[in-house]
Amino acid sequence: xxxxxxxxxxxxxxxxxxxxxxxxxxxxxxxxxxxxxxxxxxxxxxxxxxxxxxxxxxxxxxxxxxxxxxxxxxxxxxxxxxxxxxxxxxxxxxxxxxxxxxxxxxxxxxxxxxxxxxxxxxxxxxxxxxxxxxxxxxxxxxxxxxxxxxxxxxxxxxxxxxxxxxxxxxxxxxxxxxxxxxxxxxxxxxxxxxxxxxxxxxxxxxxxxxxxxxxxxxxxxxxxxxxxxxxxxxxxxxxxxxxxxxxxxxxxxxxxxxxxxxxxxxxxxxxxxxxxxxxxxxxxxxxxxxxxxxxxxxxxxxxxxxxxxxxxxxxxxxxxxxxxxxxxxxxxxxxxxxxxxxxxxxxxxxxxxxxxxxxxxxxxxxxxxxxxxxxxxxxxxxxxxxxxxxxxxxxxxxxxxxxxxxxxxxxxxxxxxxxxxxxxxxxxxxxxxxxxxxxxxxxxxxxxxxxxxxxxxxxxxxxxxxxxxxxxxxxxxxxxxxxxxxxxxxxxxxxxxxxxxxxxxxxxxxxxxxxxxxxxxxxxxxxxxxxxxxxxxxxxxxxxxxxxxxxxxxxxxxxxxxxxxxxxxxxxxxxxxxxxxxxxxxxxxxxxx
Numbered sequence: 001x002x003x004x005x006x007x008x009x010x011x012x013x014x015x016x017x018x019x020x021x022x023x024x025x026x027x028x029x030x031x032x033x034x035x036x037x038x039x040x041x042x043x044x045x046x047x048x049x050x051x052x053x054x055x056x057x058x059x060x061x062x063x064x065x066x067x068x069x070x071x072x073x074x075x076x077x078x079x080x081x082x083x084x085x086x087x088x089x090x091x092x093x094x095x096x097x098x099x100x101x102x103x104x105x106x107x108x109x110x111x112x113x114x115x116x117x118x119x120x121x122x123x124x125x126x127x128x129x130x131x132x133x134x135x136x137x138x139x140x141x142x143x144x145x146x147x148x149x150x151x152x153x154x155x156x157x158x159x160x161x162x163x164x165x166x167x168x169x170x171x172x173x174x175x176x177x178x179x180x181x182x183x184x185x186x187x188x189x190x191x192x193x194x195x196x197x198x199x200x201x202x203x204x205x206x207x208x209x210x211x212x213x214x215x216x217x218x219x220x221x222x223x224x225x226x227x228x229x230x231x232x233x234x235x236x237x238x239x240x241x242x243x244x245x246x247x248x249x250x251x252x253x254x255x256x257x258x259x260x261x262x263x264x265x266x267x268x269x270x271x272x273x274x275x276x277x278x279x280x281x282x283x284x285x286x287x288x289x290x291x292x293x294x295x296x297x298x299x300x301x302x303x304x305x306x307x308x309x310x311x312x313x314x315x316x317x318x319x320x321x322x323x324x325x326x327x328x329x330x331x332x333x334x335x336x337x338x339x340x341x342x343x344x345x346x347x348x349x350x351x352x353x354x355x356x357x358x359x360x361x362x363x364x365x366x367x368x369x370x371x372x373x374x375x376x377x378x379x380x381x382x383x384x385x386x387x388x389x390x391x392x393x394x395x396x397x398x399x400x401x402x403x404x405x406x407x408x409x410x411x412x413x414x415x416x417x418x419x420x421x422x423x424x425x426x427x428x429x430x431x432x433x434x435x436x437x438x439x440x441x442x443x444x445x446x447x448x449x450x451x452x453x454x455x456x457x458x459x460x461x462x463x464x465x466x467x468x469x470x471x472x473x474x475x476x477x478x479x480x481x482x483x484x485x486x487x488x489x490x491x492x493x494x495x496x497x498x499x500x501x502x503x504x505x506x507x508x509x510x511x512x513x514x515x516x517x518x519x520x521x522x523x524x525x526x527x528x529x530x531x532x533x534x535x536x537x538x539x540x541x542x543x544x545x546x547x548x549x550x551x552x553x554x555x556x557x558x559x560x561x562x563x564x565x566x567x568x569x570x571x572x573x574x575x576x577x578x579x580x581x582x583x584x585x586x587x588x589x590x591x592x593x
Contacts, residue, residue, distance in 0.1 A: 034091050034092060035089060035090070035091050035182070035209065035271070036089070036090045036091075037087060037088065037089045037090070037273070038087075038088050038090075039085050039086065039087060039088070040085075040086040040087075040088050040097075041083075041084065041085070041086070042056075042057075042083040042084070042086065044086075045083075045086055045088075045097065048088075049095065049097075051121070051122075051123070052095070052097055052115050052117075052123060055115055055123055055125070056081065056083065056097075056099070056115065078103065078104075079101045079102065079103045079111070080101070080102050080103070080104075080283065080286065081099045081100070081101055081113055082099060082100035082101070082102065082277070082280065082283070083099060084280065085100075085275075086098065086099055087099075087272070087273060087275055089209070089271050089272065089273070091271065093117075094117050094271075095117045096114055096115065096116045096117065096270060096271050096272055097114070097115040098112050098113070098114050098272045098273065098275055099112060099113045099114075099115075099275075100112060100275045100276075100277045101113050101127070101277060102277045102279060102283050104286070104287055104294070109129055109130065109131055109132075110129070110130040110131075110132055110137070110274060110275075110276055110277050111127055111128070111129050111130075111277065112127070112128050112130075112272065112274065112275050112277075113125070113126075113127055114126050114127075114128060114270055114272050116269075116270040116271070124156060124270070125156070125157050125158075126154050126155055126156040126157060126212070126270060127154070127155050127157060128152055128153070128154045128155075128177070128210065128212070128272060128274075129152065129153050129154075129155075130148065130151055130152050130274050131151050131152075132151060136151075137276055140274055140276060141276060143197065143198070144194060144195070144197065144198070146194070147179060147191075148179050148210065148274070149178075149179060152177050152210065152274075153177070154177050154212045154270070176212065176213050177210060177211070177212045178210070178211055178212075178213075179208060179209075179210060180208065180209045180210070180211050181206070181207075181208050182206060182207045182208065182209065183206055184200050184202035184204060184205050184206040185202045185203050185204035186200075186201075186202040188200065188202065189202070189205070189206040190206060191208075207273075208273070209271055209272065209273055210270075210271070210272045210273060210274065211269045211270070211271055212269060212270035212271075212272075213269050213270075281313070281314075281318040282310055282313060282314070282318075284318075285313060285318065285323055285326070288323075289327070289330070292334060293327060293330045293331065293334070296330055296333060296334050297330065302333070304339070305333060305339060305340075308342060309326050309329060309330070309342065312326060312342045312343070313326055325342075325346060326342075328351075328394075329342055329345065329351065332351045332396055335396070335422065335424070335426040336396050336422050336426060336428045337422065338351070338353040338355075338396055338398055338428060339353050339355040340352060340353055341353070341354045341355075344371065344372075344375065345394075347375035347380075347381055348374075348375060348380070348381060348394075349380065349381060349382065349383040349384050349394060349395075349457060349461075350394050350395045350396060350397040350429075350457070350460075351394055351395070351396045351397070352397055352399065353396070353397065353398040353399065353428075354368070354371075354399055355398075356398070356399065356400050356401075357399055357400075357401065361439075362438070362439035362440075363401055363435040363438040363439045364401065364438075366438040366439055366443075366449070366592055367399070367401065367433060367438055367449075369592035369593070370446055370449045370450050370453065370519075370592055371399075371453065373446070373450065373515050373518040373519060373592070374450055374453060374454070374511070374515065376514070376515050376518055377510075377511045377514040377515045378514065379507065379510040379511045379514055380454070380511050380514075380515075383454065383457055383458070383461075383507060383511070384461050386503075386506075386507045386510065387458060387461075387503050387504055387507045388461070388465075388503070389503070392461075395427075395428070395429060395460060395461060395464060396426075396427070396428035396429065397428065397429050397430075397431055397457075397460060398420075398428060398429070398430050398431070399430075399431050399432075399433065400430055400431070400432045400433070401432070401433050401434075401435040401438070402432050402433075402434065402435060403434070403435045403436050404434075404436065405432060405433075405434035405435075405436070407482060408480040408481070408482070412434070413434060414433070414434050414437050414444070414448075414449075414452045414557075415431065415432060415433045415434060415452045415453070415455065415456045416431075416432055416456070416459075416479075416482075417429050417430065417431045417432070417456050417459050417460040417463065417479075418430050418432075418475070418478075418479035419460070419463050419464065419467065419475050419478055419479070420475070421475060427464060427467070429460040429463065429464070431453075431456045431457070431460060433449075433452065433453070433456075437449060437452070443590050444586070444590070445585060445586055445587070445588040445589060445590050446519040446520070446588065446589055446590060446591075446592050447512065447516075447519040447520060447553065447585055447588055448553070448556075448585055448586065450511075450512065450515070450519055451508065451512070451553050451554065451556065454507075454508060454511060454554075455483060455554075455556075455557055458483065458504060459482075459483040459486065462483070462486055462487070462490060463478050463486065465490070466478065466486065466489065466490050482557070482560075483557060483558065484557065484558045484559070484560045484561040484564070485560070487499070487500070487558075487561055488561070488562070493562055493563075496561065496562060496563050497562075497563040497566070497567075500558065500561065500563045500564075501563065501567070504554070505551050505554050505555075508550055508551070508553070508554035509547050509550040509551055509554070512550040512553070513546065513547065513550060516546065519588075519589070520588050520589055521588070521589040521591070524588045524589055528544045528546070528549070528584065529544065530544075531544050531584070532544060533545075533548075533576075533577055533580045533581065534580070535573075535576055536576070541573060541576065541577060541580075542577070544584075548577065548581060549581050549584070549585065551581075552577055552578045552581035552582060553581065553582060553585050555568060555578055556582060
């Protein structure tokens with residue numbers, strides 16, 4: 001008799017577990033009659049349920065700025081979670097949240113991630129996989145629900161590590177998935193007439209949900225893990241579909257089947273509906289990234305930059321040109337680690353990092369305003385092509401501001417530039433603008449600041465061209481050179497004259513002429529139209545000429561070049577025109593709107 005005791009206890013336990021299973025299934029059908037569902041954005045989830053929000057955003061240690069993004073990447077499982085439209089299913093106080101999942105290299109299956117509330121207020125997490133034909137996907141898309149028996153499998157995962165759960169005990173647990181059909185409120189449409197659901201006029205239409213129950217049984221051995229497939233009696237775990245519940249119909253208006261006294265903390269099923277994972281525009285964009293670009297995109301330290309690119313693509317409609325430019329930005333991020341302003345970069349001759357410009361200060365606000373005026377000029381964007389001819393590459397530029405900026409000769413300087421080498425022989429240039437000329441007693445006119453920015457751009461580009469033909473040149477050597485000095489090293493006297501007068505100066509003229517109304521006030525322009533250029537004795541040299549105005553402004557900073565000395569400094573009339581046009585320029589508007 002002694003030997004029969006363990007068997008008696010085992011049979012008693014199994015009988016209890018079997019009864020509990022049937023009770024749970026019955027309770028499931030009762031509770032499902034009270035079900036509601038809605039679609040949420042990630043921001044709405046944050047407001048509705050911070051705990052669930054924190055669970056989903058804990059993947060990849062997301063930053064606050066990532067909240068607006070529509071994709072969350074799991075580096076462990078190598079999938080993306082679409083957070084743009086979250087299915088929230090509610091039964092009394094129970095909530096589940098279903099997210100679409102997509103993988104870069106797998107279009108064959110439909111996968112969803114589910115957060116399901118447990119009685120203690122925490123969440124268990126699982127991945128449900130549907131194996132569907134294209135015809136079945138189309139039917140689901142058209143709300144023509146299909147019987148998903150044998151077409152789905154559920155795997156519970158540890159959300160902290162996103163690893164499959166291993167349950168090491170003498171109790172084997174498995175997840176049972178089943179389809180639950182909800183009859184319409186008129187009691188007419190149910191699982192027996194799915195083809196006519198589109199004719200239903202009931203206030204509450206028929207629908208279908210997936211319910212997953214965790215069922216535990218004694219194994220008498222070492223236990224197993226939660227997995228998928230048929231029930232494995234060897235202790236390896238698995239999932240099974242309860243045949244008796246595959247086509248269970250519940251009626252939301254049938255009070256005889258509705259046990260409103262059933263406390264929700266006794267209901268432990270996972271409830272979901274299939275969400276098809278047709279790739280969104282941003283998912284298609286990610287799918288077409290190179291391995292290097294994708295590695296950068298998935299790096300949590302780049303979340304802020306990824307968000308900027310995602311928003312840029314969203315705002316511009318994902319057209320091919322913007323997708324290509326976004327990839328260019330990613331490539332330059334990989335090379336330099338800079339934080340690019342995408343809109344400014346798109347309209348500039350360079351990829352622009354404005355991250356150190358504090359636009360809340362008068363100086364930063366002024367620099368940002370003048371720079372945006374420059375981007376209104378089509379010729380500004382093609383500055384390097386216009387100056388050097390042919391196809392020219394955009395360069396990488398980081399802008400900074402500094403007070404009391406001095407040249408290498410310890411003289412006040414409006415701006416300077418320094419090439420910086422990063423890994424693998426890549427360079428970017430730091431352009432520093434003297435903040436004293438942007439606000440305060442030394443503030444300069446709008447048009448002179450715009451001229452300075454163009455000047456420093458050309459200086460930066462010529463630095464890199466010099467490095468291309470003079471490998472091993474010290475970067476500190478180039479950083480200490482003014483543009484006029486660099487021109488001496490880069491050009492012969494003959495080619496310098498041609499570059500300055502036939503290539504560089506015309507570009508200044510073209511750019512400034514396109515945005516003169518953005519930089520000067522109407523009264524400035526009106527005054528110039530009646531103000532002639534005179535010599536020291538007041539004799540008129542010429543009526544005010546705007547193209548000459550831009551030309552003589554461009555000469556500033558080139559005084560020591562040989563070409564300037566030959567053509568301007570040694571010619572009294574030309575020198576006078578230079579001085580007078582610049583005097584007029586200094587007296588123009590400093591107010592940038």
